[in-house]
Each structure stands twice: as C-alpha cells, then as structure tokens.
Amino acid sequence: MKRIARLISIALLSIVLFYSCDSSDNTTDPNPNPDPGGEPTEATTTLINTLSIPWELTWGPDDFLWVTERSGKISRINPDTGAQDEILVINEVAQVQESGLLGMVHHPDFDTNPFVYAVYTYEGTGGLLEKLVRFTYNDNNTLTNETTLLDGIPANSTHNGSRLIITADQKLVMTTGDAGDTSLSQNMNSLAGKILRFNLDGSIPNDNPITGSYIYSYGHRNPQGLTLHPNGMIYSSEHGPSNDDEINRIEIGKNYGWPNIQGVIDTPNEEAFANTTQTVESIYNWTPTIAPSDLVFYTQTRIPQWTNKLIMTVLKNQQIVALTLNNDGTAITNEEIFFNGAFGRLRDIAVSPTGRVFIATNGNSYGDTSNTHRIIEINRIESQ
Known part of the structure; x- marks a missing residue:
C-alpha cells in the first residue's frame, strides 16, 4: 500500500510540474501584449511566422491587423x-515573381461604408495587367461584392507599384510602376509609372491636373511606399535601377523624371530634360540602392525615437530607416538605421492609433517563397 501511495504522489507531482511549465518549443508568448499601455519586456515580439509573402499590412478600423499575401489571400490578424x-482568397490573382495581390486600404468611414480597396495583377490579353477593386465587408467576416474601379493598367512580373492611401479630403491615391517598360513613365496615354488619384467611388476627381485623367503625377519607376504628412503632403519611396533609390515629395501634376532623370538633376542631359518639363527632384537618394518599401509618418510617442519622422521598411538592406524632415517638409536632414539585418527583408509597416508598430517580413533573400514570413511588433528601441 505504501508503494501505491508513493506512486500516486509522484504522478500528482508530475501533473503539477507539467502544467506549470511551457511544454511547447514555440518561445513566442501567445498573448504578447496583454497590456499594450504597459512597459514591454522585450524589444520585439513575433506575432505570427506562417505567412506566405505578405505585401500589405495595415491597422484596420476594427483594431485588427489586415494583411494581403501575394498569392491572393486577405486575412485579419489579432x-x-x-x-x-x-x-478572402481572390482566385483571379496572377502571382508571378513580384506580382500578385498587393496594396490594400479601408474606407475612412468604415462603419457606414464598409469598403476595402485592393490592387492585384491578373492575366489579361497578351500578358499581366493590374486592377483596382473594391470589396464590401460583411457581418459574417467575409469580403464580397468585388467591384472593379479601374482595370487594364500595364503590369509585369516586376515594377507594379500598387501602394494605396486615402487622403484627408477622401481621395484614393495609388502608385503604379513602369511595368518594366521605361518608355511608359513619360507617356501620358499610359497609366504605368504614375501616381493616380480617384474619388472613392472610382471616378476621376474634377480637380485632377489633367481633365478626364486619373494621373496625379508621372515619371515614376516603381514607387512602393506612400504616406501622408499631417499637413497633407504626400511622400513616396521609389526603387531606382542600380542607383538612386528615392524619397519624393509628391506635387500635383509634376514630373519626377524617370527614365530621363535619376535622383537629383546633376548631368547635362538631365538639366536639358528638366528645362523642358515640370520636373521635381527627389528630396533624398541612396546609391548604392537599398530597395525601399513601405513608408509611414509616425506621429505618436510610444516609440519616442521615431516621433515626427518618416519611418521606412527596407528590403535589400534589411533594415528600418528613420528620416527627419526639415520644418517645411521639403528636405530630409537626418537618416537613422534601426534593426539592421535583424529580421531579413522588410516589406511593410503598420501603426495603430496608439502608436504600436508592426512590420511584415519577406524572408532572408530575394525570391524567398517559403511560408515562414513574419509579422513582428516593435515594442521599443534599445540603445543604438
């Protein structure tokens, strides 16, 4: 009997020890931010690590993260x-290299107009094309009623732009790339290599610079970042060729020079071209290139080192860059680098109204199509 009693005691102790320990190999806390207002214990937290090439990451009006994956999937993430x-899975999406389901944004009055706008590439006559669509979000947590607002935009396996924002005056702004054809950026009969501007119903605003045209600015190569300053200025990050990745301050009706001008105007040919067009120089450049992706203007104080700066995710150089603007927003006066090489290629950044920061990763090398891409929360910046 004593032996039986001893075995029962050992079994009970084993049960207690089992439930008091983490029996999983997953070191990520399943609820990493139970008190978002409190001081986090770790500088960063991996929220999810099973995504397949996330492209757009945005904070939704429902206080969830919304993410697109290039294969055609839209998800909500706690x-x-x-x-x-x-x-939603969009079956029409054609994913070839860098194409697929890309940008996404929510209607600013989501409670009344539960619309979600998205951009994706599809197989058209003669090859890839791109379209801007709108979905309706339903109470049963689905997206339905796909409505095409604009299709037939030139696309390719690379250089598709596709970032979306909505301005304070409720205009939808969209970037397009040159679709691998440098001649299209200066061609005003093509929507490639442009920044486009729409009413939220997809129509052309009356105050666009060219009557009857969606074109807001032109001469772009592959702008993958787009953000608003609180004063209404629009900034874009843009991929250069092997030189002159750019930050541009977007002005209505202006020409940003590609392919005739790369970066600043500093050669005789570029000066000659600028003299005959309304060309605007970039306000910051990188040579060699770093592959800039998404861009936000961080107004909150949760991460004080980033307050009132442009914060940008970087693909090739695998870092977060913080850029300080001068007082009138016409120049960048300082560049700081954070988390250099810490997480691999960084595709996108999302910020909550309280200042929580999340980034989406795209693997450790170009072309990494594994289903192990991550969303990481940046809780704080440690000493540099």
Whole structure:
C-alpha cells in the first residue's frame, strides 16, 4: 500500500510540474501584449511566422491587423494573440515573381461604408495587367461584392507599384510602376509609372491636373511606399535601377523624371530634360540602392525615437530607416538605421492609433517563397 501511495504522489507531482511549465518549443508568448499601455519586456515580439509573402499590412478600423499575401489571400490578424482569420482568397490573382495581390486600404468611414480597396495583377490579353477593386465587408467576416474601379493598367512580373492611401479630403491615391517598360513613365496615354488619384467611388476627381485623367503625377519607376504628412503632403519611396533609390515629395501634376532623370538633376542631359518639363527632384537618394518599401509618418510617442519622422521598411538592406524632415517638409536632414539585418527583408509597416508598430517580413533573400514570413511588433528601441 505504501508503494501505491508513493506512486500516486509522484504522478500528482508530475501533473503539477507539467502544467506549470511551457511544454511547447514555440518561445513566442501567445498573448504578447496583454497590456499594450504597459512597459514591454522585450524589444520585439513575433506575432505570427506562417505567412506566405505578405505585401500589405495595415491597422484596420476594427483594431485588427489586415494583411494581403501575394498569392491572393486577405486575412485579419489579432494584434495580441496572432490568431489569423482568412476572409478572402481572390482566385483571379496572377502571382508571378513580384506580382500578385498587393496594396490594400479601408474606407475612412468604415462603419457606414464598409469598403476595402485592393490592387492585384491578373492575366489579361497578351500578358499581366493590374486592377483596382473594391470589396464590401460583411457581418459574417467575409469580403464580397468585388467591384472593379479601374482595370487594364500595364503590369509585369516586376515594377507594379500598387501602394494605396486615402487622403484627408477622401481621395484614393495609388502608385503604379513602369511595368518594366521605361518608355511608359513619360507617356501620358499610359497609366504605368504614375501616381493616380480617384474619388472613392472610382471616378476621376474634377480637380485632377489633367481633365478626364486619373494621373496625379508621372515619371515614376516603381514607387512602393506612400504616406501622408499631417499637413497633407504626400511622400513616396521609389526603387531606382542600380542607383538612386528615392524619397519624393509628391506635387500635383509634376514630373519626377524617370527614365530621363535619376535622383537629383546633376548631368547635362538631365538639366536639358528638366528645362523642358515640370520636373521635381527627389528630396533624398541612396546609391548604392537599398530597395525601399513601405513608408509611414509616425506621429505618436510610444516609440519616442521615431516621433515626427518618416519611418521606412527596407528590403535589400534589411533594415528600418528613420528620416527627419526639415520644418517645411521639403528636405530630409537626418537618416537613422534601426534593426539592421535583424529580421531579413522588410516589406511593410503598420501603426495603430496608439502608436504600436508592426512590420511584415519577406524572408532572408530575394525570391524567398517559403511560408515562414513574419509579422513582428516593435515594442521599443534599445540603445543604438
């Protein structure tokens, strides 16, 4: 009997020890931010690590993270637990190299107009094309009623732009790349290599610079970042060829020079071209290139080192860059680098209204198509 009693005691002790320890190999806390207002214990937290090439990451009006994956999937992700809820797969999406389901943005009055706008590439006559669409979000947590606002935009396996924002005056702004054809950026009969501007119903605003045209600015190569300053200025990050990645301050009706001008105007040929066009120089450049991706203007104080700066994710150089603007927003006066090489290629950045920062990764090398890409929360900046 004593031996039986001893075995029972050992079994009970084993049960207690089992439930008091983490039996999983997953070191990520399943609820990493139970108190978002408190001081985090770690500088960063991996929220989810099972995505396949996330492209757009945005904070939704429902206080969830919304993410597109290039294969055609849209999901909602709980920002505290990492639970992923797939709400749509777009079967028409054609994913070839860098193409696929790309940009996404929510209607600013989502409670009344539960619309989600997205950009994706599809197989058209003669090859890839790009379209801007709108979905309706329903109470059963699905996206339905796909409505095409504009299609037939030139696309390719690379250089598709596709970032979306909505301005304070409720205009939808979209970037397009040159689709691998440098002649299209200066061609005003093509929507490639442009920044486009729409009313939220997809129509052309009356105050666009060219009557009857979506074109807002032109002469772009592959702008993949787009953000608003609180004063209404629009800034874009743009991929150069092997030189002159750019930050541009977007002005209505202006020409940003590609392919005739790369970066600043500093050669006789570029000066000659600028003299005959309304060309605007970039306000910052990188040579060699770093592959800039998404861009936000961080107004909050949760990460004080980034307050009132442009914050940009970087693909090739695998870093976050903080850029300080001068007082009138016409020049960048300082560049700081954070998390250099810490997470691999960084595709996108999202910020909550309280200043929580999340980044989407795209693997450790170009062309990494594994299903192990991550969303990481930046809780704080440690000493540099």
